Amino acid sequence: MTVLLQTLATGVALAGLYSIFAIGLSLGWGLLHTINFAHFSFVLLSAYVTYELSATGGWDPLTTIVVTVPLGALLGLGLQLFVTTFKIDVFGTLIVTFGLFLMFEAGMAMQWSADLRRIPAELNPYFTSALVIGPIRVSMLLAISTVMALVTCLGVWWLLQHTATGRGIRAFVQEPEMAAAFGVNYRSLALVIAGIGGATAGLTGTVLGMYLSLTPTIIEVWIAVVFAVVLLGGLANPIGVMGSAFVIGMVESVTRQFADPALARLAALVVLIIALVFRPEGLFKRLVEEARE
Amino acid sequence: MNLRRIFPPRVVAVWLVIYVALLLLPTVQGITGFPLYNLIFLYLVFFWITQATSWNILSGYSGYFSFGQAAFYGGGMYTTTILGSRYDWDLLPTLPVAALVGAGIAFLTGLLVFRLRKLSGEIFALFTLAVALGIGALVQNWRVLDGGRGIVLGQLDYPDLLGDTTEMLYYLGLTLAVIALLAAYVVQRSRFGAGLFAIRDDEKVAEAIGVPTFRYKMLIFTVSGALAAASGGLHAVQVGFISTDVGFGLRVAVFVILMSVVGGRRHWFGPLLGAVLIQTVTDRMAGAGYAEANQIVLAAVLIAATLFLRGGISARLVERPLPPVLGFVLGFVGTFVAGYPAITAAAWGMAVGLVVLFVPDRFLPQRRSWTRGGSAPGGDGDGSGAGTDDGIEDGHRIEGDEVIEPSDPASPTKETGR
Numbered sequence: 001m002t003v004l005l006q007t008l009a010t011g012v013a014l015a016g017l018y019s020i021f022a023i024g025l026s027l028g029w030g031l032l033h034t035i036n037f038a039h040f041s042f043v044l045l046s047a048y049v050t051y052e053l054s055a056t057g058g059w060d061p062l063t064t065i066v067v068t069v070p071l072g073a074l075l076g077l078g079l080q081l082f083v084t085t086f087k088i089d090v091f092g093t094l095i096v097t098f099g100l101f102l103m104f105e106a107g108m109a110m111q112w113s114a115d116l117r118r119i120p121a122e123l124n125p126y127f128t129s130a131l132v133i134g135p136i137r138v139s140m141l142l143a144i145s146t147v148m149a150l151v152t153c154l155g156v157w158w159l160l161q162h163t164a165t166g167r168g169i170r171a172f173v174q175e176p177e178m179a180a181a182f183g184v185n186y187r188s189l190a191l192v193i194a195g196i197g198g199a200t201a202g203l204t205g206t207v208l209g210m211y212l213s214l215t216p217t218i219i220e221v222w223i224a225v226v227f228a229v230v231l232l233g234g235l236a237n238p239i240g241v242m243g244s245a246f247v248i249g250m251v252e253s254v255t256r257q258f259a260d261p262a263l264a265r266l267a268a269l270v271v272l273i274i275a276l277v278f279r280p281e282g283l284f285k286r287l288v289e290e291a292r293e
Numbered sequence: 294m295n296l297r298r299i300f301p302p303r304v305v306a307v308w309l310v311i312y313v314a315l316l317l318l319p320t321v322q323g324i325t326g327f328p329l330y331n332l333i334f335l336y337l338v339f340f341w342i343t344q345a346t347s348w349n350i351l352s353g354y355s356g357y358f359s360f361g362q363a364a365f366y367g368g369g370m371y372t373t374t375i376l377g378s379r380y381d382w383d384l385l386p387t388l389p390v391a392a393l394v395g396a397g398i399a400f401l402t403g404l405l406v407f408r409l410r411k412l413s414g415e416i417f418a419l420f421t422l423a424v425a426l427g428i429g430a431l432v433q434n435w436r437v438l439d440g441g442r443g444i445v446l447g448q449l450d451y452p453d454l455l456g457d458t459t460e461m462l463y464y465l466g467l468t469l470a471v472i473a474l475l476a477a478y479v480v481q482r483s484r485f486g487a488g489l490f491a492i493r494d495d496e497k498v499a500e501a502i503g504v505p506t507f508r509y510k511m512l513i514f515t516v517s518g519a520l521a522a523a524s525g526g527l528h529a530v531q532v533g534f535i536s537t538d539v540g541f542g543l544r545v546a547v548f549v550i551l552m553s554v555v556g557g558r559r560h561w562f563g564p565l566l567g568a569v570l571i572q573t574v575t576d577r578m579a580g581a582g583y584a585e586a587n588q589i590v591l592a593a594v595l596i597a598a599t600l601f602l603r604g605g606i607s608a609r610l611v612e613r614p615l616p617p618v619l620g621f622v623l624g625f626v627g628t629f630v631a632g633y634p635a636i637t638a639a640a641w642g643m644a645v646g647l648v649v650l651f652v653p654d655r656f657l658p659q660r661r662s663w664t665r666g667g668s669a670p671g672g673d674g675d676g677s678g679a680g681t682d683d684g685i686e687d688g689h690r691i692e693g694d695e696v697i698e699p700s701d702p703a704s705p706t707k708e709t710g711r
Contacts, residue, residue: 035415086600091358091414095554099596102547106588220543224426227419263434269427276420277405 002135007257008250009136015249016146017211019242021204021222022229023153024076024197030236030286031169031193033090034083037097039201040226041104042075044219046205048112051214055119061210062126062144068202068209076198080191109216116213127210145207149242152200157238160287165192173236173288225265228272232283240284247271247283299482315467319460327635332463334636338572339466340528341552345564346473347520348549350480351513353558356493358414361421362521362549364402364428365395367540369522370529371432371439377449377529384449384530388465388523395522396515398428403514407507422546429541443536446529458530465527473520477561480513489513490559551591555598557605566606570643577640609650621646 021043028034046068054061079097088096121128126141160166169189171179180186212218225248232244251271252264259267275283315335322332344366352358369391376382376390402424406417432438448458455461480486488509491499500506529535548571549564556567571591578587598605610617625642629635 088600092599094358094415094418095550095599096596098547098550099592099599102592102595103589106585106592110585224423228423231416231419260434263430266427266430266434269423269430272423273405273420273427276416276423277408 003257005136007253009138010256011250011253012246013138013142013146013249014252015242015245016149017142017204017207018226018229018249019245020145020149020152020200020207021226022233022245023149023156023238023241024200024204025226026230026233026238026241027156027193027197027236028076029230030234030288031173032080032083032190032197033093034080034088034194035090035094035097036079036197037094038075038079038100038104039097039197040219040223041101041108042072042198042201043205043208044108044214044216045075045104046072046202047209047212047214048108048117048205050206050209051117051119054123054209055117058123061119061124061206064209065203065206068206069199070202072202072205073195073199076194076196076201077191079198080194084187084190105216112214112216114215114217116215118213119210124210141207141210145211148203148207149245152203153238153242156196159196160236160238165189169193170288221265224272225268228268232272232275234284235286237284237287240286243284299479312467312471316464319456319463329459331635332459334572334576336459336462336466336531337576338569339463339470340524340531341548341568341572342470342565343466343473343524344521344545345549345552345556345568346470346477346561347517347524349553349558349561349564350477350520351517352550353553353563354480354486354489354493355510355513356414357510357514358418358550359421360418360546360550361402361423361425362546363541363543364398364421364425365518365521366525366528366545367425367429367432367537368394368398368518369525370532370535370540371444372522373449373526373529374444374446374535375438378444378446382449384451384461384527387449388526391526392519392523395525396519398424398522399514399518400511402518403511407510407514425541425546429537432541433537439535439537441537443534445534446532449530462527462531466524469520469524469527473524474561474565476516476520477564481561485509485512551595553605555594555602555605557607559604560607560611563605563607566610570606570647573636573640573643577637606647606650613650616652617646617650620649 025036025039028036028039049068049071050061050064053059053064053067079100083093083096119127126144127139129140130137131140131143160170168179168184169186169192171182172184172186172189176186208214229241229245229248232240232247233242234240234244248268248271251267255261255264255267318335319332321327322329344362347365348359348362372391372394373384373387376387377384402421406420433441451461455464480489488499488504488506491502491504492506492509496506525540532539552567552571553564554567555571556565557563571594575587575591578584578590602609621642623642624645625638627638628641629638633641
């Protein structure tokens with residue numbers, strides 16, 4: 001029983017991490033037609049900033065979000081401006097942001113070298129302490145990130161469903177000409193969404209900066225699983241992202257607990273492949289169905 | 294389909310001369326003793342030509358952009374390594390087996406993805422990435438294959454005829470590159486190629502006019518996988534220590550995409566141009582210790598090429614072949630005579646050639662005087678069809694009355710489709 005509960009708790013904690021990672025990517029793809037490979041770079045850059053501020057600047061790692069979140073938002077805005085300026089189509093954004101990803105990777109390798117960088121344990125209480133509820137132990141960090149993920153995803157959901165911004169952007173994605181005729185200013189709304197997506201990258205970066213030993217290529221491991229969450233979650237659907245993150249987190253957690261831990265990532269990929277074969281539209285509906293001509 | 298149409302004698306003659314010259318090069322090296330490194334460098338060029346071409350016949354021709362090159366390359370690499378190091382096979386028989394493995398992986402992947410009607414280009418890209426990473430994770434964790442520690446590949450036996458290891462790699466690499474280019478060339482000039490181009494332009498229309506899309510996509514994917522895997526198998530010898538990082542990392546996908554996008558995805562020799570160019574730049578910069586700077590430059594080139602150079606270099610070169618080629622020759626000869634190594638000279642030659650290539654038309658004499666036999670159809674940089682030098686220009690004229698030009702608005706494909 002304890003083992004089962006523990007597995008569930010680990011799955012939920014992983015789901016939190018995955019959903020906060022994937023939500024920005026999902027928003028950009030579903031609402032802005034930008035498949036942002038550079039999201040991973042934004043996350044890693046923020047992680048390095050968190051590392052730098054707390055390892056050399058002595059900040060409490062969690063407080064670095066006051067730097068990383070605006071940084072991520074700025075990066076997101078910058079990318080969105082770039083994409084609209086050059087009118088890049090969905091496919092183009094995948095290649096262009098892939099190029100950005102490579103640039104960031106090389107830049108970070110120059111700045112921080114290929115050595116492992118980790119915030120010293122004594123400066124990083126969130127990583128070493130654990131949240132203990134009865135017989136279950138969850139890393140404090142993962143508990144915090146799960147709460148962050150819940151707040152972020154629900155916040156985004158509320159924004160999209162219940163505010164003028166959300167209604168405008170959904171209308172535009174569904175029917176661009178009609179929405180424009182009703183006075184929806186896509187460019188500025190898109191900037192809002194891009195900024196939010198970037199901000200979540202900053203948040204994710206801070207969490208990962210506390211969680212991982214950083215190298216310039218460490219983020220490559222996350223690409224597949226995060227894209228799996230995005231694709232299964234239904235584009236721009238925050239609830240779907242949480243749901244699919246939960247499915248994948250649980251699959252990993254169960255594999256880790258009852259089979260070989262090394263196979264956990266593989267299991268997640270197998271889930272993605274199976275899901276794409278049988279339900280190419282994802283496990284959850286995308287938030288906004290695009291009008292088909 | 295008549296052979297003289299697909300292989301115009303003048304085109305064949307030009308390329309045969311180049312091929313024979315390359316075949317003789319190791320012998321020349323033995324006599325004159327120019328640096329052996331040049332042969333190693335050329336092997337790497339051949340390797341990348343094969344990889345990029347194998348990627349391009351799928352992704353460039355049919356428009357299904359794959360991020361999963363590593364699945365085939367790494368699959369082939371591990372096939373040769375395991376057969377060679379654990380079962381003591383000779384090198385040569387491992388390569389067809391590697392090709393079979395690659396073809397098998399591609400076939401199964403294709404069976405999965407091409408059955409899905411709703412699968413869009415982006416999903417295909419990410420799906421292939423997931424397959425490559427998935428196979429990588431499997432190899433990494435499964436003892437029977439690797440188990441995460443990597444495998445050292447010792448010396449493999451091969452016929453003595455092929456000389457020492459460097460020469461052997463050179464000859465076999467050249468052979469594979471020729472096979473890949475030949476395949477790309479033939480496909481482009483055949484009905485099959487026209488069908489693939491139609492799929493890229495609009496798959497629904499292609500289907501409506503009777504292109505067997507599923508069969509075509511499966512076939513080209515399988516061929517592409519086989520070529521990439523055979524070349525990966527040979528490359529295992531060059532690498533020597535095989536790990537999942539080498540076999541299934543992002544690097545191969547990055548480079549083949551970069552080379553093909555820069556060189557031009559709509560023409561069989563686009564990847565060739567891209568591979569030569571990018572391997573030369575990488576070799577000079579990484580060799581001088583600027584690996585990171587090189588990556589940044591290449592990524593910038595990728596972005597710029599995606600944004601501003603839709604047809605790649607080949608499209609532009611087709612329009613005005615002579616000035617850039619002259620620029621290259623001048624730059625090369627100039628630096629070579631000044632005493633720089635051949636590869637550095639080639640890099641400078643390419644730099645000059647590229648600058649000349651992108652001089653706006655109005656600074657040059659009338660375009661017509663630079664091309665023979667009229668300008669390329671659809672000539673504003675979409676890179677369909679025509680070749681670069683005189684011989685190929687000739688080939689294009691002949692091709693013109695048979696093969697459909699998909700990007701040309703007035704093409705028969707589109708007209709029938711509407």
